[in-house]
Amino acid sequence: MPTSVITANLLTKEYKGFAAVDGISFDVAPGESFGLLGPNGAGKSTTMRMVGAVSTRTSGELSILGLDPNEHGPEVRSQLGVVPQSDNLDMELRVRDNLIVYGRYFGIPRSEVGKKADALLEFAQLSDRAKSKVDDLSGGMKRRLTIARALINDPRILLLDEPTTGLDPQARHILWDRLFRLKEQGTTLLLTTHYMDEAEQLCDRLVVVDKGSIMAEGSPASLIKKYSTREVLEVRFGSERNAQVAEQIAGIGERIEVLPDRLLIYSDNGEAELARITAAGLEPMTSLVRRSSLEDVFLRLTGRSLIE
Amino acid sequence: MTVTLAPVRPEAARRSRFAGSLYAGNARSVVGRGLLATKSTNWAVVVSGFFEPVFYLLSMGIGLGVLVGTVSTGGQQVSYPAFIAPALLAVSAMNGAIYDSTWNVFFKMQYAKTYEGMLTTSLGPLDVAFGEISLALLRGAVYAAGFMVVMQLFGLNLAWTAILALPAVLLIAFGFASLGMAITSYMKTFQQMDWIAFILLPMFLFSATFYPLSVYPEPIQWVIQALPLWHGVELVRGLTTGALSIAMLWHVLYYLVMIAVGLVFTTNRLRALFLD
Numbered sequence: 380m381p382t383s384v385i386t387a388n389l390l391t392k393e394y395k396g397f398a399a400v401d402g403i404s405f406d407v408a409p410g411e412s413f414g415l416l417g418p419n420g421a422g423k424s425t426t427m428r429m430v431g432a433v434s435t436r437t438s439g440e441l442s443i444l445g446l447d448p449n450e451h452g453p454e455v456r457s458q459l460g461v462v463p464q465s466d467n468l469d470m471e472l473r474v475r476d477n478l479i480v481y482g483r484y485f486g487i488p489r490s491e492v493g494k495k496a497d498a499l500l501e502f503a504q505l506s507d508r509a510k511s512k513v514d515d516l517s518g519g520m521k522r523r524l525t526i527a528r529a530l531i532n533d534p535r536i537l538l539l540d541e542p543t544t545g546l547d548p549q550a551r552h553i554l555w556d557r558l559f560r561l562k563e564q565g566t567t568l569l570l571t572t573h574y575m576d577e578a579e580q581l582c583d584r585l586v587v588v589d590k591g592s593i594m595a596e597g598s599p600a601s602l603i604k605k606y607s608t609r610e611v612l613e614v615r616f617g618s619e620r621n622a623q624v625a626e627q628i629a630g631i632g633e634r635i636e637v638l639p640d641r642l643l644i645y646s647d648n649g650e651a652e653l654a655r656i657t658a659a660g661l662e663p664m665t666s667l668v669r670r671s672s673l674e675d676v677f678l679r680l681t682g683r684s685l686i687e
Numbered sequence: 688m689t690v691t692l693a694p695v696r697p698e699a700a701r702r703s704r705f706a707g708s709l710y711a712g713n714a715r716s717v718v719g720r721g722l723l724a725t726k727s728t729n730w731a732v733v734v735s736g737f738f739e740p741v742f743y744l745l746s747m748g749i750g751l752g753v754l755v756g757t758v759s760t761g762g763q764q765v766s767y768p769a770f771i772a773p774a775l776l777a778v779s780a781m782n783g784a785i786y787d788s789t790w791n792v793f794f795k796m797q798y799a800k801t802y803e804g805m806l807t808t809s810l811g812p813l814d815v816a817f818g819e820i821s822l823a824l825l826r827g828a829v830y831a832a833g834f835m836v837v838m839q840l841f842g843l844n845l846a847w848t849a850i851l852a853l854p855a856v857l858l859i860a861f862g863f864a865s866l867g868m869a870i871t872s873y874m875k876t877f878q879q880m881d882w883i884a885f886i887l888l889p890m891f892l893f894s895a896t897f898y899p900l901s902v903y904p905e906p907i908q909w910v911i912q913a914l915p916l917w918h919g920v921e922l923v924r925g926l927t928t929g930a931l932s933i934a935m936l937w938h939v940l941y942y943l944v945m946i947a948v949g950l951v952f953t954t955n956r957l958r959a960l961f962l963d
């Protein structure tokens with residue numbers, strides 16, 4: 380039994396000389412849930428596609444469940460469940476048939492696949508739409524169907540590329556709950572997301588990726604501890620004045636981040652910093668002290684906010 | 688970091704099922720998908736594809752047949768309808784196979800992401816190629832079988848060997864399905880797809896379909912003989928008229944090569960497109 384189910388070592392993918400993924404290394408342990416965070420174009424989906432054995436790496440090493448995906452594509456894929464960034468459901472088939480046919484691609488016997496499809500429709504809360512055309516489903520329903528489809532072969536590793544994009548809050552929470560349960564059963568999760576609450580909820584460990592390289596790695600809590608302060612003070616002075624005020628209050632807090640609509644002041648005591656600002660005769664339109672989150676780590680590492 | 692061991696699943700024990708990176712031995716699931724999706728096809732197009740050669744047989748065979756009388760083929764004189772019917776049989780196998788392996792494949796490849804979806808599963812590109820080609824071949828076989836019935840009704844099957852035309856049209860359909868899918872997999876635009884139709888029409892008209900090859904000057908004959916339909920026409924005509932010759936094996940070989948070439952190119956192309 381290998382100690383890790385996914386091992387990437389200096390994994391690289393180039394498109395016409397441009398490195399979309401530029402020498403990243405990571406390990407994912409069995410049953411672990413591992414996240415890839417990064418701004419648009421960071422190389423998350425490209426990494427997911429290589430792990431999913433549908434993209435051939437340019438160089439480096441990759442091992443999935445002890446197998447090289449370049450050499451054993453079908454066998455690797457037989458043990459994966461894949462939720463791609465954009466749905467690729469079979470529009471020519473109805474909802475339930477999508478699950479059945481997909482299961483048949485994995486060689487699941489006809490006698491079993493029907494039962495599985497019904498259970499997964501239940502799971503995705505689509506039982507009443509079993510006979511619908513895929514086209515008639517809402518965006519969120521399609522997403523749920525794609526996720527259900529990824530589970531038809533009882534995958535050992537589930538690859539989720541922005542799984543909850545387009546889902547309403549309730550559906551997201553339901554999905555998180557389902558993912559927890561899969562995790563409890565020993566399924567390994569590899570996921571990308573632009574939602575920091577999702578990453579904090581779901582990931583045991585994550586890497587922040589930018590321009591094809593890993594910027595940081597660790598658990599959400601350890602990353603926040605390492606790359607941010609305990610608290611953050613958010614102040615707004617109106618979009619014209621923010622940058623100018625930032626110069627005036629330079630030196631307040633450990634670090635100041637200027638966003639178009641607000642200033643973020645990093646400090647272990649936000650209220651104290653706010654008092655210093657008002658003492659300097661500056662009156663923010665609004666102010667808020669909150670705990671640091673992954674968003675702040677992200678901002679620090681990539682200079683960009685998580686959701687663009 | 689939590690390290691729990693994933694439960695051992697039976698999949699691990701079934702390793703031998705897979706052969707390398709191209710094939711999982713499960714093309715039948717692709718065929719199954721195609722049959723299920725056929726429920727929602729445009730039946731008018733399908734049916735018209737079958738009737739096209741039938742109409743040719745009626746109009747040319749009966750209409751022109753009155754003027755032409757008999758034609759000499761393989762050392763015997765046969766009626767004009769009996770001369771063109773086997774050619775149209777080959778054409779109907781071709782039409783059926785081409786219908787699926789060109790436009791349908793183009794749609795699935797460029798717009799529906801069907802193959803992209805298939806290749807995220809344990810299927811390999813050879814499974815997809817083989818499955819889709821089989822599906823196209825099946826349609827060709829259905830068209831041709833229907834046409835065989837029409838021929839039988841009109842008394843145009845002249846020898847017992849006509850029964851062998853059934854496996855022959857299967858071979859022909861397989862060849863066109865395979866090559867058709869291979870070519871389509873390289874097409875990127877609708878304009879390029881129109882070229883396929885542009886090539887098929889003259890091939891249909893000139894492949895010794897309506898008159899013997901001997902009417903052409905020799906260089907033109909060579910060109911015709913290089914094209915796939917001529918081999919199909921000759922093979923089927925020999926079988927339905929009973930004019931057998933050992934040279935017919937060359938036609939069989941031509942199709943076997945065509946099938947192999949089509950499968951290789953389709954598989955490679957699917958891999959390049961969806962497993963880049």
Ligand SMILES: Nc1ncnc2c1ncn2[C@@H]1O[C@H](COP(=O)(O)OP(=O)(O)OP(=O)(O)O)[C@@H](O)[C@H]1O
Binds near residue numbers: 422423426
């Ligand atoms: N098939 C391709 N051909 C050429 N370039 C590509 C291809 N696929 C991805 N890229 C490039 O690789 C880079 C990384 O893309 P990727 O889709 O992995 O980003 P991502 O991190 O998933 O971004 P997003 O958050 O927007 O989904 C981008 O610059 C993209 O343009």
Ligand SMILES: [Mg+2]
Binds near residue numbers: 423424425464540
């Ligand atoms: Mg992406």
